[in-house]
Amino acid sequence: MSLSNDLPGTWLLQSRIDLTLDGSRHPDPLLGEYPVALLIYDHTGHFSAQFMKRDRTNVAPSGPSNARNNTQAQGGYDAYFGTYSIDDTTGVVTQQLMGSLSPGNVGMVLSRAMEVRGDTLLIKLETTAADGTPVVRTLTWRRLKDATR
Template sequence: MQLSRSLSVAYAVFLLLAGITAGPSHAAGALPKLAGTWRVERITDTDIATGKVVYPYGEQPKGYIVYDPTGHLSVQIMRTPAVRPFASGDDAAGSDAEVRAAYDGYVAYFGTYEVDAERGVVVHKVEGSLMPSYTGTDQPRPFRIEGDVLTIEGDSDGVHFLRRLKRVR
């Protein structure tokens, strides 16, 4: 009995350390592959009709998407170059234009995620966001992983979006 209990505990610890989770909302094998910290490398939006490429967070954005092994996520991305400090020197006393520039130059949200490996989609289930319209929504993201590169890519409302991230080791 003691040996059986010890083996069960050892197996549970192994699964935790290996980043393996099981649950009805996650496709087998997909969650551990996606779990980790991913550094933003490139973000582009391309107008499908004109082919015009836009860099919504600059040509060298900074940020991370963290998918943890329990099914939680955090997204933090900022524009580069970064927004300059407010002229007043007080973050709580920026002008309307300064506050708008800071808001437009940053995206942040958190929640949980589910992976549909057969469709190649991760759904971000947003619990809280800097953007009020995101809170309480599901945000499907077509994705693929090639080595240490995560690509989130698809089409929406006449725009082809591309988010390329690299796994942090």
């Protein structure tokens, strides 16, 4: 199988781990250590991503994003959508943001190394945390089954 065949679907976040260069865990200050998230890739090249801080209360909005290869949550929530393309040779998915909770992210291009293993999606990227700390982020997702049946 190929990533182009395996990626389309709806995915629920199982874990999001940020590690600093020395291997220490670095929880995201805006979304927390265990955010709730949904990621949707359709068969026509469109995607949508939503992240929310678990047990979110009234969270003050944060300032503009300085994050590299990343978007930034506002008030404990982050959402963006757009189009995507897949390089099956490298396993890299490139996302072009058409819309975002943070207006400055519109037009941003995000590249992600992805791998599907059965009903598990693994995404790994180098980025910066909201506080500017360089991290390697690993996101593990579980495919959701058809909810209409």
